[in-house]
Amino acid sequence: MTPSHPKIEQPRLGEPYLLTPGPLTTSYAVKEAMLKDWGSWDDDFRAMTRELRSSLLDLLGDGADAFDCVPMQGSGSFSVEAMLASFIPPEGKALVLANGAYGQRSAQTLQYLGRDHIVLDKGDYLPPRGDEVARILADDPAITHVVAIHCETSSGILNPVEEISEATYAAGRKLLIDSMSAFGAIELRPSDIRYEAMVSSANKCIEGVPGFGFIVARKNELEAAKGNSHSLSLDVHAQWAHMNKTGQWRFTPPTHVVAAFIEALRAHAAEGGVAGRGARYTRNRDVMVAGMREMGFETLLDNRWLSPIIVTFFCPADEKFVFDRFYNLMKDKGFIIYPGKLTVVDSFRVGCIGQMDEDVMRNVVRAAKESLEEMGVTNAAPPLRALEERAKLAA
Template sequence: MANGSSCADIVDPPGSEPYLLTPGPLTTSPRVKAAMLRDWGSWDGDFRAMTATLRRQLLELVCSSGTVEEFDCVPMQGSGTFVVEAMLGSFIPRDGRSLVLANGAYGQRIARTLDYLGRSYRLIDKGDYLPPRAEEVARALDEDPDIGHVIVVHCETSSGILNPVEEIAAVVHARGRKLLIDSMSALGAIPLDAAKVPFEAVVSSANKCIEGVPGFGFVIARKEALRAARGRSHSLSLDLHAQWAYMEETGQWRFTPPTHVVAAFLEALGQHRAEGGVSGRLARYVENRDTLVEGMRALGFETLLADRWLSPIIVTFFNPADPRFAFQHFYDLMKGKGFIIYPGKLTVVDSFRIGCIGRLDASVMRRVVKAVGESLEEMGVASAAPPASALEEKARLAA
């Protein structure tokens, strides 16, 4: 288990507000909430300076001094899915072909987006339990020379799996292809260094590991890719080149920006730096995960994933086999105790998810485990053990 890494300003949410144990939106700090109390003019010089600061500080998260000049950061209004679609529609040529690496709902959503965009792709679908590995990516690229881009989800939160982006990036780069990374739920807590992991672009969102609130996403991309994207997008509002060019010329967003969200995000970035940046944030999330998993296993629960693939972002647990367990009842009991959890998003087995991110620490996770135990008792669930068939499938795939 990780050593203590709690933040001094972690406090219970105000009033009856519950903790959000989700992969985002998530529980934010009082100072992030307070940052939204002022109104900002979207064309005003002060707000333009805020946008410039946001772009620069995000670049510094993934680009060292040796690579920062090669990349730029482009924020984009909307949810994380908006900016993923903007990345796909702007960087993949209309006649291009891609390799999509999927092991959950968000990889599948990328494939569905490409269907909407009319872009050709090949799919490697690993199911819910396992990550795509370098050797199968290499094989697919060798078999299909028309593939120009490879697309991978950094942390697949439908299962909680952390995909091995470094080894995938190495084989993609060695074969002269370009890597696009959906790091929606990982950037800011999972290290990603452009000098060590060659990628064309990475996208994330304000309301994930930086611990801001929903309202915009952002792409960090090579400038040459942004220049090449001119005229390629299928969409007026999701055109990354147009957004980038306008920001470079004016310092402004093309269309009305989420001003309050930007102000909150800058406060969140300051807290991120004060915690020790990526390494500090990761240490706290790892401790949260370890505390949660240890406590849940002591209650009899089993994780969907083997330990080596458990991310510090969100953990998926099998539903108990006990017929008295009903997820909606369990959810309502947990909410009544101050914790909002996530339903499962798997196709094969019944499950639920508990997030480890947001403004919370190991002491909160111990309270979560206590609330789970109390909820099971109130439901009359004698055992949290999953169905034997779920464990057999997990063992078979891990072998």
């Protein structure tokens, strides 16, 4: 199918754009797909599950034959926990690469699971680098797995998973990737980046709605995962084996969400797949960032590390700027932004994904300008401390 620029629809009256990393603004076609009821045991729904799994594997490109796809009910964090519990055996040990809330959540999950682990904590936004991973693995031969976040949405940083993978496998260990907010818009081809398993979610770059995540893993790892999981419902091996045997989910599937996701997958393919979707999100980011910088806003990250998923901006130093009021003014204009998660300086985030194009992002910039004017903020420049923090990253 020839890739085409998608038709971006205006939200219904009173429905704002969600400038968040998911849930996000979806198309009418995705919403309408949820209007029909499906029997979870019916052959038609089994066919939908097959299409879902095979279409996701198609996004891997070369090397996909070695993998299989296992959808899992629940939010993305359910699938992350399922991956960690199923592929890190009870006697294993993990190195978690953390530079934000989601790396820390993986570490917390491992603590709940009783899996031995250590954390390379890079703070709010510094990227874990391959040479650091190599040194830690050389010093600790007990480590069996490395856990990396592809896009850390706390800051919007796109982590260097390729060099992390190279360091991991050079040391004879295995890599597990949380690609929750990146898969579908940023390539994660196993022919280019080696890993054993990755997870993502229906309501991210594929532009579906919340309700399930999915684990894409090597078949030999799925086979070896039998008996590892602590959980009946989050056992990836059991879900995989049951699906392959019966074509059904083990427990009640989110049928309407699956139907919406099938529609979203078809739209994703029509847009040109990962490359097409990623190109639109990149244009969204570039237009929005340029407009915000023109007003004096500063991004947390240098251009080198900016992801096309979500961007963190420092709050202005002007004492008239109050984030809660800015948030409500933006919402009144039709845009829901995201609070910041930095611990050192005040910030906020603007997402670039979902049913939005560069014209929408120009309207976002216009709304931000009008909101500042209504607040009486004449300069969006951040405090000096914020710029000092960014300089650490540049170094």
